[in-house]
Amino acid sequence: MNLLGNLICLIFGGFAAALGNLFGGMVLCITVVGIPWGLQCFKIAGLVLWPFGRQVTDIPCSELDNDNEEIGEEDEENNGYSPADTE
Numbered sequence: 001m002n003l004l005g006n007l008i009c010l011i012f013g014g015f016a017a018a019l020g021n022l023f024g025g026m027v028l029c030i031t032v033v034g035i036p037w038g039l040q041c042f043k044i045a046g047l048v049l050w051p052f053g054r055q056v057t058d059i060p061c062s063e064l065d066n067d068n069e070e071i072g073e074e075d076e077e078n079n080g081y082s083p084a085d086t087e
Contacts (some may be wrong), residue, residue, distance in 0.1 A: 002053040014048055021045035 006014075025041030028034035047054055 005052040006050050009051055014051070017054065018045045018049040021048060 021041045024036040028038030
């Protein structure tokens with residue numbers, strides 16, 4: 001069933017969308033700032049080209065988790081205010 005869905009998607013716009021994402025990724029990779037977005041465009045092009053049977057998952061970044069610990073040092077129960085601030 002995945003093969004049939006992928007072929008229908010490929011014929012009815014998947015190929016054009018993949019080419020658009022590939023072209024956009026190449027344009028974005030010209031500048032240093034656009035490289036992360038360009039690489040994501042290449043990944044999206046693969047998903048658009050053959051979407052059925054794939055799964056997109058969120059992978060948490062450990063660097064972001066470490067930054068949140070530094071920010072969250074304040075008292076979370078009082079929304080960052082200590083009892084001395086409320087008097």
